[in-house]
Amino acid sequence: MKNFIKTLIIPLLILFIRPMGLTVNQSIVLAALFLTVTWWTFGTIKKSYASLFLLAMFTLFGQTPGLLVFDFLLSETMLIIIFSYIF
16 A cells, blocks of 8 residues: 555656646646556556556547547557567
């Protein structure tokens, strides 16, 4: 629980400070990206839950259409990710 709270410090600062003149939605996406990377790095929560959280934040607060966010599932990059995970 302590690690989880520690991982929230910098994303909360990003939300409140909004660096580089970011809008609210842009700062939410940046904070979510940073939070997800720290969760992956420190193993705070499972990677699949962190990934779903990040995809949800991209879909809800990003300015990219939802279809484009999930379009990577059908791309060649996804095959590379799957094969690198398996082998």
